[in-house]
Amino acid sequence: MEDSKETDSSTSRMPLNAGDTGYGSVSGPPGLSGGAGCSETAPLLVPEHEPEPGDRWQPLTKQELEVAAGGPGWRRLRCYLVLLFWLAWLAMLATSIAIIALSPRPVAPPLRWWQRSLFYQLQPELLMEAQGRGPGEVDVLCEQLPYLRSLGIGALILDDLLGKDGPLFNLTPTGKKLEMLPQIQHLITESNKAGLKVVLDVCEVDLDVAENEPSSTTNTLQFWLKQGVAGFTICDTDASYSEKTLLEWRKVLKEFSSQEEEERIVVVKQTQDVLRPLSNSSQTNETLVDVVIRSILPSSHHLLSAQEVAHAIETNLQTREDDIWPSWTVGGKASHDLKKLLLVLTMTLPGSPVVQHDEDINQIQDKKAKATAVALFAALSHTRAREEGLLYGNFTFLPFNTSTNSSSSNSSLPSPSSPPILAFLRSWGCVHFLILLNVGPEHHTLDPAWAPNLPEAGVFVTSTEMDRLGSTSLYTLKLRPHEAIVIKLFEAGSYS
Template structure:
């Protein structure tokens, strides 16, 4: 008998109407019902009524129109307010400067005698060769000194005992014009009016007036841009300078204006002789000295006192030009150069061998090898100093040429006390007080240049609270040793002996 006889078995069921016998049974698979698929819904756009209902009703369209209109009105109002703020807010006005206000004057006295030039002295021919080089340094005008004897008229046929140098001077004027340099003639202390020691000789003055005017016209025709006189000269009078101005108008224009430079020989510029008006109408530039005239080298304390006096002096109505004037130690030479280049006005730098294109350094070959090595060391040091002087001069002149704050920006003297160095505090011996750090600010708009001067021989750190209103961060523009670069913080700054620094201030984190 089979094992599954009479049993439907797992997985099979008995057929309907059939016997469960062997002959009358069959097996059928077990069926499990599956879920019916859901019907696919077709997307249909909303009708107009449904859209209005979803948007919040028929009134929502008007609300949207009002919101769009309000957005554009607010945007136009903000634009109008921004324009009004820009228009009404105070802003710096660019001051139009004339050529002599933008120029850097270079005072030079070339050797005119043929004997001296034959000996290798720096003469007019050598000066002509260096005109392009001087122009590249940023120099804009030359002031030629020592061309005329003090008892001779500066006419076309008389240069004192130096007769025969007129073609050289004319050649220099022509070459200067080609190089883009102005030339001024120094006639300070020259007896232009022929008065000599006679005072109040009006008849003699009127007699030589025509001769002086003839001489002025001659040099103006040669291309001279102006003349320099002293405030002690007889020509320093309103009548004479007004006559000169009348002659200048015949040759000058707005771009080629001829000027008069007055050298101030005392602490205060005296009033014009026989003057009834202000000096400004006839005097263009006043040449002032930073240091007083002295026969000996001024000490650091004397130099600091003189500089502080000049910084605290109230600005005059005329345009100043600054020169060193007195004698100071070589250690302060670069510091005084930084001061001249950053004071309001036009710098007037005297001839300097360090910025000469061909330094007068000669090597004498000695029989001793040791002497030759010493000479080479001296030359190396002098060449290093020359390159430093050229780099500093070029950096300052180019910074002054491109920065409005250094050209015509406002001037603010900043008196403050610096911290004493640790070395001086540990000393038990009394020491003379060191000159304080001198500082001033040149500003134009939001641009500020801070100039720091350490005239003393010691290291001077700044007091962090010396100027709380100024930004604490800045970037170095120039320094006397040309070794300070990048960003700096006033709170961590220390000035080395006889060092001057120019810093462009900015808010912390705004410089990249």
């Protein structure tokens, strides 16, 4: 019993950490005697060393940033880079402007008033019928002048005033004044107020005989020029169409041409197939004739067929002359549907168009059809006035193949009686206007290989029925019978 007590007391007095080989000791790695790993009292997780207060992260100061970024020289380098960027940008801008300024482009020629104008040929039958009935009819015509100007008309050609059946045939400027003279003077004055030039037609009129005074042509010209007339129209078969006479006329006209917008002109109607040339032996390089009016259709007493109209159009398009400023008018007789097609042709050909008063429009009972005819005329005149390509663009005749889609035939070839599609281009710079004319009575679809060098896409400008709007593709375009279309072409992805 005593032995056991001694054993317990000795045990209680034995330290737990008595040595490397004592009881309760844990052997650690070699060479780590007395370390934390050698004792059971050592913590299992040893905390990391906490940094001292002076070792914590702080943002760099300005001086330290300059040192880290390379010092003060970095700021100068950055300024140099910014300056180099703006210099490069300005250099590219200047280069672009220089390329645009120096690149070849067409130069718009200065056009005279008669080159920009649309002529409206009018036979003032109301004036002749008004003789002895007062000036009421003249006032009705004068009230229509602002309306004509709003349609884009720039000049009036008054016919049949000085002919043998005209009301002013026996007029003596220095003496007698017929009853119709004040009315015509009023018409000329009101036309000038409305912005319309007046050209007096003296075709097939011998002015000396009309005045009953030999060699009084100069007095006659001066009299009408003082009334505000802007020029005279003669025929190529008149005795006045000669070098000697026209030189005298030019001297008189020059006296009244004080300003460019008041320039007085001489217009010649071409009635023969070839215009008789004038030889200016004086070598003054003076233009004896300003405008030559040519008819698209030959004169006839019957309505021309579609085949005859197509042949006349194709002949005129292939035999144009550019020596004198041209002016086109319909001339012959055609059906109402072909008249609309011929109107589109006249307004898109190079030169100054001459449009005659169409009595058929007044006889149309359908208000919608009449409004369509007026809208077509206004659209063509306004488009021509603002588009450089139609004013003085180049002309290119386009012969191309067509395929026929007719309800009466499934043949892919046009019938022999059907005239082909006629087309031409008016080009100015990068802008191209394509004019398509289907003179025949059948539908036509364009052959995809008809013009490989032209852009495929385009936008409708106008058409005879005024029902085509928006963009189109030439490869899918189908023309209706007696239809004319004006298309403005553009490259894919371009909106010019």
